[in-house]
Amino acid sequence: MRKWVARLVVLGVALLLAGQGTTAALAQNPAAGKKIVRVGATQAMDSMNPFLAVRIVSTQIHRWMYGFLTVSDSKTLQPSPDLAESWTTSEDGLTWTFKIRQAKWSDGQPVTAEDAAWTFNRIMTDEAAKTANGPAVENFESVTANGQELTIKLKAPQASMLENPIPIVPKHVWESVTDMANYDAEKYPAVTSGPYIAVEHKKDQYVKLVANPNYWRGKPKIDELQVIFYSNPQAAIAGLKNGDIDLIGRLNPPEYEAIQNDPDIVAWNTQGRRAAYLQINHGATTTDNKPIGDGHPALKDPKVRQALHYAIDKQRLVAEVQNGLAQPANGSIVPPMYKDFFWEATGDEKVGYDPARANQILDDAGYKKGADGVRTMPDGDRKLEFRFSIHTDTPIEDKLAEYLTGFFKDIGITLTTKKLESSKFTEETGVTGLFDLAISGWSVNPDPEEVMATHLCSRRPNAAGEGGGTESFYCDETFEKLYQEQLKELDRPKRIDLLKQMQERLYTDAPIIALYYNNDLEAYRKDRIASITPIPEDKGLLYGGSSYWPFYTVTVKDTAVTSPAGGGSNTGLIAGIAGGVVVIALAGFLLSRRRKSVADDRE
C-alpha cells in the first residue's frame, strides 16, 4: 500500500510538472502569428441571447458583435450612422425613415431593413424578447421594411429615438427561434454584422471572438478578441500583472491603486459615466399623491436640504473616500464626461462647502440647537436625527457614512447609519420610502433622458405601493414640464438646453445632492497593446462604453505574440521543475528511510 501511494505521489508530481511544461510550450503555438487581445472580466456572461442579456459584459460583447441603427460618434458621442446610413423624420416627428447600409452578415447574406424590422417587431410582440430592451420599443407604433428602407412609426414624438440600444440580429437565423425565453443562442460561429464574430463560449470561463473580415468599416486590426472571466477579482488583477490578460476595465479605486505603479501597465484614469448622489426623502408619495414611508418631516423643508448640501465637503470626500479617483460634483446627475449635456452650477447658485452658512440657514429657519448640540424642529418636538441607508458589504459606503456623520454633526444634525441588503435597500429607498437619506448612483448613457426619467412623478410607486423605479420620489411640476418638452424637441441644441434646465432644477430643489462623479478606472499592458482609442476619443472609456470603437481600433505589439499565454517565464518553469525534482528526491529518500526503519522494528 505504502509503496503504491508513494509511486502515485511521484507519478502525480512528475506528471503535473511535465504538464506545466508542455502546456506552457504548447500555449505558444496557437497564439503564434495571431494578434490576440485578452480582456479580463469579473462578471460572467448571463446570456449570449441579446434579447435577454443585461449584464455589462454581455452587452459589451453584443456591441462588438452586432450592428445597431446608430452608434455614438467617437468624438462627440452624438448618434452617428451605424447600420442606418441616414435617416429622415416627418414633420410631426412621428415617422422615422432609416436607410439601411448595404452590408453583409458574417455568413454572406445581405443586411436588409427586414432584419431590423424583424428584430424590433419581435420585441414588440414577444414578452420574453422584452427582457433586455423592452422599454426601447414601448413608444413604437409600428415598424415596417421595404428593401433597405426601415420605417418606424411612433406613438408620441421622442427626441431620443436615435439612441436606440437594440442590437439588430439576422432574421434568417433568428426566425426559427420559437421560445425566446429559453433560447441561449449558443450557436457558433454566430452570425453578426459588427466588427467581431463570437466563435466559442465556455460557460463561466471565456468567450472567443474573431475579427469579421466582411465588416463594412473594414476588418479590425487584430485577429482575435478574448474575454476571460475571473470570479475572484484579485485573481484578475494578478492575471493582468502576470500577463495572462491584456486589459481590464471597471476597476474600483483599491484595485486601480494596486496596479498604478506597475511599469508594464498603463493605468487608465479618466472621467467616468457614473454619478454618486444622496437621495433625500423629502416627503415620499405614491402616484396618487398619498404619503408613503417614514421620512423625517424636517427634510420636506428645502432649507434643511440646502443646509445639508452646504455642510458636505465634497473635495474631502473625493480625496479620502474615493482616494482622489473621482471629481467633486458641482452639478447634478449628468457627469462631465458628457460634455454636451453636462450642467454645472456657477455664481450664487453654486453650493460650496460652508458649514457656517449651513448653520445660519438652519438658525434662521427656526431649527434651534438643544443642550446636546442637536437641533430640533421649529415646533420643538422632534430632533433632527436622520438615518442614512447604505448597502451592506460596501466598505466605500461605510467610509462615506462616517464622513457625512461628521459633517452633519457640525451643523447640529445627527446621522445614524443603516445598512441594508441590496434587495431590501431597493425596496426601502425606491418603493416603501422607509428612509431619510440614502446613497445612490447611476451610470449615465450618452443621452440622459433615461436618468432624468427616474425623477418623474410617474416613476413613484402606484396607489397599491408597488412598482415604479423612482430614484428620489420626486414629483415637481417644473421638472415634468421640461421633460415633456425635451421629448418633442428635435433640435439638439434646444433639447440640450431643456435637459440642462432640468439638472438645474434638481440641483436647486435638492431632492438629491450629487456628491461626485466616479472616474473610469481601467488598465492595460504596455507590452501587449500598442494603441487603443477610447470613446469619446478625448479622455473616454475603453471597456463599458457605448460603442465598439476602442476594441475596433485596438492594435497590438508584434513582439507580444511570442509571449506565452500562461505568462510564466521560462525561469519560473525551470524553477518549478527543479523544485519538483527536489521534492521527489526528498520524498524518495524519506520513503526508503522509513521502509528501513520499519524493517528494523520487525522481530
Add this chain to the structure above:
Amino acid sequence: MTSVAAARRRQALSRFWADFRRHRAGLAGLVVLVAAVLLAVFAPLFIDDSVTSVVDAPGEEWSGPSLAFPFGTDESGRSILLMVWWGSRTSLLIGFLAALVSIVIGMVVGIAAGHFRGWLSAVLMRVTDWFLVLPSMVTALVLAAILGGSTFTIIMAIGITTWPSTARLLRAQTLAVEARPYIERSKALGGGHWHITTRHVLPNVAPLLLASTTLEVASAIVTESTLAFLGVSSNKTSWGTMLRGSYDYGAATQGAWWYILIPGLAILVVVMAFTLVGRALEAVLNPRLRKAT
C-alpha cells in the same frame, strides 16, 4: 445536594484536572484560549469602537509593521493590531453564542431522544438525522442570505446547522447513563422525567458537553469567517470581515501581507486552541479513548 455528593464531585473535578494537565497540547490550548477570552472581555478598558473608524484612522494607508503599528495598517490607515483585538470580540461572541445555540438544541433533543422511548424518540432522531445530512455550510449560507446579514442571523444560521452531532452524541450518552442501576432505583423511588434528566443524566453528560462545546466554538469561528468571505457578514469588525476587507481592497496586490496574514493567524491560533482543549477534554473524559492514548 448532600455534602457527600458535593465532596465526591469536588474529588472528581480535581482528578479530572490532574488528568487534563497531563495533556500538554490541551494545556497550551487552554492558556491561549483563556488569554484570548480575557483580552476580548477587557478590551473596552483600553480601546473602543473608534479603532475601526476610517475617519480618525491614526496611521498612513498600507504602512508596514512598525513600532507605532506592530502589525501595520490597512487601506484606511487603521491599526491592524487594534482591529484584530477589537474584532476578537465579535469573532468570539459569534463563536460562543453559535456554539451555545447549537449545544442547547443538541442537548435538549439528544437527552430527550435518549430518555424518552417510543414515537417521540423516533421522531426526534428522524429530525436529527435529517439535519445531520444537510450540507451545513451551504445551508448556513442560504439561511444567512435569506434572513439578511446581522450578528443574530449568523449566530442562528451556524447554530441551526451544527447541532445534530451534539444531539447524537448526547443521546448515546444518555442511553448509557440510563442503563445504570441507580437510575432504575431513582425511578423506583418516584423520580420523574425532569428529576432524572436534570439530576442524573445532565451531570453525567456535562463534561462531554463541555468538550463538544469547545469544538463547536472552534468551527463556528471558522464558519463566521467563511460566511464573511462569501459576502454574508455581521457588518461589525470581526476577523472574518477583516479578511474580507483585505480581499476587497486588494491587500495581496498591494503587497500588504500583514493585512492578510494577521487576521488569518488570529483565527488559526484561537481555533487551534479551542480544538486542542476540546480534544484533550474528550481524551480525558472518554474512557475508551483514554485507554488508547
Add this chain to the structure above:
Amino acid sequence: MTAPLEAAEPAVQAAGPGDERPVRRGTLQYALSKVGGALFSIAMVIVATFFVFRLLPGDPVRNLAQGRNMTPAQLDLERHRLGLDKPLINQFFDFVGNTLRLDLGTSYEYKRPVLDLIGERIGPTLLLAGTGLVIAVSLGVWQGTRAGWRHGGRFDRFSTGTSLVLWSVPTFWLGLLLMMVFGVGIGPIPGVLPFRGIESVDAPDGFAYLLDVASHMVLPCLTMVAVIYAQYLLVMRSSLLEEVSQDYVTVARAKGLRDDEVRRRHAVPNALLPTVTLVFMRIGFVVGGAVTVETIYTWPGLGQLFYEAIVVPDFTLMQGTFMLITVAVIIMNTLADVVYHLLDPRVRSA
C-alpha cells in the same frame, strides 16, 4: 472548516440500524427501510425549501427584479407568471409538482432553466471534488494508519499536528495564500501554476489538453485536500487505535505474524469501515468547501454557480442548487448506510 472534527462516533451510529432495537433483518429489508428514510428526508427538504424561501423579507417579485425598473403592470404579470397570485397552498402544490418533474424554475439572472445551468456545471465540480476527495481519503487513511499504529511517535505527532493546523484554517484564506505563493508568485519567486479556470483559453488538443486541465487542477485540489483530509486522518487514526487494543490483534501477533502483516491484513480493514462511512457522511462538507475553492480559482462548477446565486442574489437559482446539493448528499448517505451494512458483519448480525 465547519464539520465536527472526529465524527466517527455519530457516523457509525447513524449507519447502525437504531441501537436500542436489535433487529435481525435481511440486507434487502434494511436497504428498503433506508431508502424509505431517504425518500422521507428528500420530501422534507422540498417542503422546508418551499417555506424557507417564503421567509424572504419583501415582495418575491421585487426581490427577483433586483431593483430593475418594472411598472406595476409588469410586476403583476411577473407575479402571475410565477403563480404568486395563487393561495399559498396552491403555490405549495405547484412547487412540489414542478420539483418532482425536475422543473426547478428559471434563473432570473441567466434566463435559463435552473436544471440546465446545473447540468452544465456539474461535471467540473465532480472532477474537482472527486479528485480532491480521492486524494484526501488516500492521504488521510495512509497517514492515519501510520500515525495510529505507532501512536505517540514522531510521525503521529507531526501528522496530527499538521492536520489540526490545516483544519483550523479557513479554506478561502488558505486558497488565497496558495494562489499568491504558487500562482502569482512572491517577490523574486515567480508563480508557475495557473490559478484561473479549468483550462487555458487556447488549450491544445488531445493528451496535452488533459495535462492542461491537470495543471489547472493542482491549486484548487491542493486547497481542498488540505482542509478536508484532516478528518479522515484523525478518524482513521482513532479507529485504528481502537483495533490495536482488540483481542484479535493480540492473537494475530501471538500467532507470530509480522507486525506489518497484522496491520495490513487485520487491523486496517476493520478500521477502514468508519472512515469509509465518514467519506460518504461528509460529502456535504466537501461540497461546502467546493463553494469557496471554486470561487477563488474561477472553477466553472456548481459551487461558483451557488456563489453567484447568493451574490446577485438569484433566489430561484439558490433554491434549485440548494435542493440539488442536499438531495445528492442524502442519496450519498443512504448509499453509505447500505454499503456499510453489506461490509460490516458486526452491524449485519447485531
